[in-house]
Amino acid sequence: xxxxxASINDVLAxxxxxxxKSKEIVYKTYYGYVLAVIIRxxxxxxxxxxxxxxxxxxxxxxxxxxxxxTNLNETEKAxxxxxxxxxxxxxxxxxxxxxxxxxxxxxxxxxxxxxxTNIVTELNVKDILMLLNQLPEIQRIVxxxxxxxGFSHVEISKLLTIAESSxxxxxxxxxxxxxxxxxxxxxxNYVTS
Numbered sequence: 001x002x003x004x005x006a007s008i009n010d011v012l013a014x015x016x017x018x019x020x021k022s023k024e025i026v027y028k029t030y031y032g033y034v035l036a037v038i039i040r041x042x043x044x045x046x047x048x049x050x051x052x053x054x055x056x057x058x059x060x061x062x063x064x065x066x067x068x069x070t071n072l073n074e075t076e077k078a079x080x081x082x083x084x085x086x087x088x089x090x091x092x093x094x095x096x097x098x099x100x101x102x103x104x105x106x107x108x109x110x111x112x113x114x115x116x117t118n119i120v121t122e123l124n125v126k127d128i129l130m131l132l133n134q135l136p137e138i139q140r141i142v143x144x145x146x147x148x149x150g151f152s153h154v155e156i157s158k159l160l161t162i163a164e165s166s167x168x169x170x171x172x173x174x175x176x177x178x179x180x181x182x183x184x185x186x187x188x189n190y191v192t193s
Contacts (some may be wrong), residue, residue: 008075008076011026012079016064017166023060026056033084034087037087038051038088040132042095068076084137085149089159092160096160106128132144136176142170142171142174148176153167
Protein backbone atom coordinates (compact mmCIF):
# COMPACT_ATOMS: atom_id res chain seq x y z
CA UNK A 1 0.00 0.00 0.00
CA UNK A 2 1.38 3.42 -0.93
CA UNK A 3 -0.03 6.77 0.02
CA UNK A 4 -0.57 9.04 -2.97
CA UNK A 5 1.41 12.28 -2.83
CA ALA A 6 -1.78 14.31 -2.98
CA SER A 7 -3.28 12.57 0.04
CA ILE A 8 -0.23 12.18 2.30
CA ASN A 9 -0.78 15.66 3.66
CA ASP A 10 -4.37 14.74 4.50
CA VAL A 11 -3.33 11.47 6.13
CA LEU A 12 -0.67 13.19 8.24
CA ALA A 13 -3.17 15.88 9.23
CA UNK A 14 -5.50 13.07 10.33
CA UNK A 15 -2.71 11.57 12.43
CA UNK A 16 -2.12 14.89 14.16
CA UNK A 17 -5.85 14.90 15.03
CA UNK A 18 -5.47 11.32 16.42
CA UNK A 19 -7.61 9.82 13.66
CA UNK A 20 -7.12 6.06 14.05
CA LYS A 21 -7.78 5.32 10.36
CA SER A 22 -5.04 7.77 9.34
CA LYS A 23 -2.65 6.23 11.85
CA GLU A 24 -3.45 2.76 10.52
CA ILE A 25 -2.73 3.87 6.96
CA VAL A 26 0.63 5.37 7.98
CA TYR A 27 1.53 2.32 10.06
CA LYS A 28 0.71 -0.18 7.32
CA THR A 29 2.35 1.92 4.61
CA TYR A 30 5.64 2.56 6.40
CA TYR A 31 5.99 -0.48 8.67
CA GLY A 32 8.45 -2.19 6.32
CA TYR A 33 10.47 0.97 5.83
CA VAL A 34 10.84 1.59 9.58
CA LEU A 35 11.65 -2.09 10.14
CA ALA A 36 14.43 -1.89 7.51
CA VAL A 37 15.97 1.09 9.31
CA ILE A 38 15.91 -0.69 12.68
CA ILE A 39 17.22 -4.00 11.32
CA ARG A 40 20.40 -2.20 10.32
CA UNK A 41 21.04 -1.61 14.01
CA UNK A 42 19.35 -4.52 15.80
CA UNK A 43 19.81 -7.97 14.31
CA UNK A 44 17.24 -9.81 16.47
CA UNK A 45 13.95 -9.80 14.55
CA UNK A 46 11.73 -9.85 17.68
CA UNK A 47 13.55 -6.88 19.20
CA UNK A 48 13.37 -5.07 15.86
CA UNK A 49 9.61 -5.58 15.56
CA UNK A 50 9.10 -4.28 19.10
CA UNK A 51 11.26 -1.25 18.28
CA UNK A 52 9.17 -0.57 15.17
CA UNK A 53 6.12 -0.26 17.38
CA UNK A 54 8.03 1.95 19.84
CA UNK A 55 9.13 4.10 16.91
CA UNK A 56 5.58 4.53 15.64
CA UNK A 57 4.44 5.61 19.10
CA UNK A 58 7.13 8.30 19.05
CA UNK A 59 6.30 9.18 15.44
CA UNK A 60 2.62 9.71 16.19
CA UNK A 61 3.31 11.61 19.42
CA UNK A 62 5.86 13.87 17.76
CA UNK A 63 4.17 14.40 14.42
CA UNK A 64 3.39 18.00 15.32
CA UNK A 65 7.18 18.65 15.15
CA UNK A 66 7.47 17.40 11.56
CA UNK A 67 8.39 20.30 9.30
CA UNK A 68 6.65 20.10 5.95
CA UNK A 69 8.80 20.91 2.92
CA THR A 70 7.99 24.03 0.94
CA ASN A 71 7.19 21.84 -2.06
CA LEU A 72 4.32 19.68 -0.77
CA ASN A 73 5.03 17.12 -3.50
CA GLU A 74 8.14 16.19 -1.50
CA THR A 75 6.25 15.53 1.74
CA GLU A 76 6.60 11.76 1.60
CA LYS A 77 10.37 11.91 1.08
CA ALA A 78 10.78 14.37 3.96
CA UNK A 79 8.46 12.34 6.17
CA UNK A 80 10.38 9.12 5.52
CA UNK A 81 13.65 10.82 6.43
CA UNK A 82 12.09 12.18 9.61
CA UNK A 83 10.76 8.72 10.53
CA UNK A 84 14.17 7.15 9.82
CA UNK A 85 15.86 9.48 12.31
CA UNK A 86 13.31 8.58 14.98
CA UNK A 87 13.67 4.86 14.24
CA UNK A 88 17.48 4.95 14.29
CA UNK A 89 17.52 6.86 17.58
CA UNK A 90 15.02 4.40 19.05
CA UNK A 91 17.29 1.51 18.06
CA UNK A 92 20.37 3.23 19.49
CA UNK A 93 18.57 3.95 22.77
CA UNK A 94 17.57 0.28 22.93
CA UNK A 95 21.14 -0.88 22.39
CA UNK A 96 22.42 1.57 24.97
CA UNK A 97 19.90 0.35 27.56
CA UNK A 98 20.28 -3.32 26.73
CA UNK A 99 24.00 -3.48 27.01
CA UNK A 100 24.97 -0.30 28.79
CA UNK A 101 26.57 0.17 25.43
CA UNK A 102 29.28 2.50 24.35
CA UNK A 103 31.87 2.12 27.03
CA UNK A 104 34.69 1.62 24.58
CA UNK A 105 38.30 1.65 25.57
CA UNK A 106 39.76 0.05 22.47
CA UNK A 107 40.71 3.41 21.00
CA UNK A 108 42.80 4.72 23.90
CA UNK A 109 46.08 3.52 22.45
CA UNK A 110 45.00 3.66 18.83
CA UNK A 111 47.98 4.56 16.72
CA UNK A 112 46.98 3.46 13.22
CA UNK A 113 46.85 6.15 10.61
CA UNK A 114 43.29 6.93 9.69
CA UNK A 115 42.92 6.63 5.96
CA UNK A 116 39.73 7.99 4.47
CA THR A 117 38.10 5.46 2.20
CA ASN A 118 35.25 5.77 -0.19
CA ILE A 119 33.75 2.30 0.06
CA VAL A 120 30.21 3.50 -0.51
CA THR A 121 30.93 4.43 -4.10
CA GLU A 122 32.95 1.26 -4.68
CA LEU A 123 30.41 -1.24 -3.39
CA ASN A 124 26.83 -1.93 -4.30
CA VAL A 125 24.53 -0.71 -1.50
CA LYS A 126 22.78 -4.08 -1.38
CA ASP A 127 26.13 -5.80 -0.83
CA ILE A 128 27.00 -3.39 1.97
CA LEU A 129 23.73 -4.04 3.77
CA MET A 130 24.31 -7.81 3.61
CA LEU A 131 27.83 -7.41 5.00
CA LEU A 132 26.92 -4.92 7.73
CA ASN A 133 25.84 -7.61 10.17
CA GLN A 134 29.38 -8.98 10.11
CA LEU A 135 30.82 -5.76 11.55
CA PRO A 136 31.43 -5.28 15.25
CA GLU A 137 28.39 -3.56 16.75
CA ILE A 138 29.88 -0.09 17.30
CA GLN A 139 31.34 0.00 13.79
CA ARG A 140 28.00 -1.06 12.29
CA ILE A 141 26.15 1.60 14.26
CA VAL A 142 28.55 4.42 13.37
CA UNK A 143 28.57 3.35 9.71
CA UNK A 144 24.76 3.29 9.62
CA UNK A 145 24.46 6.65 11.31
CA UNK A 146 27.04 8.40 9.14
CA UNK A 147 26.77 6.79 5.71
CA UNK A 148 23.13 5.73 5.62
CA UNK A 149 21.24 8.02 8.00
CA GLY A 150 23.34 11.12 7.32
CA PHE A 151 24.33 12.00 10.88
CA SER A 152 27.47 14.10 11.30
CA HIS A 153 30.37 12.97 13.49
CA VAL A 154 29.39 15.66 16.00
CA GLU A 155 25.84 14.26 16.21
CA ILE A 156 27.12 10.69 16.47
CA SER A 157 29.52 11.59 19.26
CA LYS A 158 26.70 13.21 21.23
CA LEU A 159 24.20 10.40 20.69
CA LEU A 160 26.68 7.62 21.48
CA THR A 161 28.62 9.56 24.12
CA ILE A 162 31.94 8.95 22.41
CA ALA A 163 34.61 11.34 21.22
CA GLU A 164 34.16 12.77 17.75
CA SER A 165 37.57 11.34 16.81
CA SER A 166 36.39 7.91 17.96
CA UNK A 167 33.41 8.19 15.65
CA UNK A 168 35.78 8.87 12.75
CA UNK A 169 37.99 5.92 13.68
CA UNK A 170 35.03 3.53 13.99
CA UNK A 171 33.75 4.69 10.61
CA UNK A 172 37.15 4.13 8.99
CA UNK A 173 37.45 0.70 10.60
CA UNK A 174 33.97 -0.21 9.40
CA UNK A 175 34.76 0.85 5.84
CA UNK A 176 38.05 -1.06 5.83
CA UNK A 177 36.39 -4.18 7.28
CA UNK A 178 33.58 -3.91 4.71
CA UNK A 179 36.16 -3.68 1.93
CA UNK A 180 37.86 -6.86 3.20
CA UNK A 181 34.54 -8.68 3.60
CA UNK A 182 33.43 -7.60 0.16
CA UNK A 183 36.67 -8.74 -1.43
CA UNK A 184 36.32 -12.12 0.26
CA UNK A 185 32.72 -12.31 -0.93
CA UNK A 186 33.77 -11.56 -4.51
CA UNK A 187 36.58 -14.13 -4.32
CA UNK A 188 34.18 -16.77 -2.96
CA ASN A 189 31.67 -16.04 -5.73
CA TYR A 190 34.41 -16.16 -8.35
CA VAL A 191 35.70 -19.52 -7.06
CA THR A 192 32.22 -21.09 -6.98
CA SER A 193 31.21 -19.77 -10.41
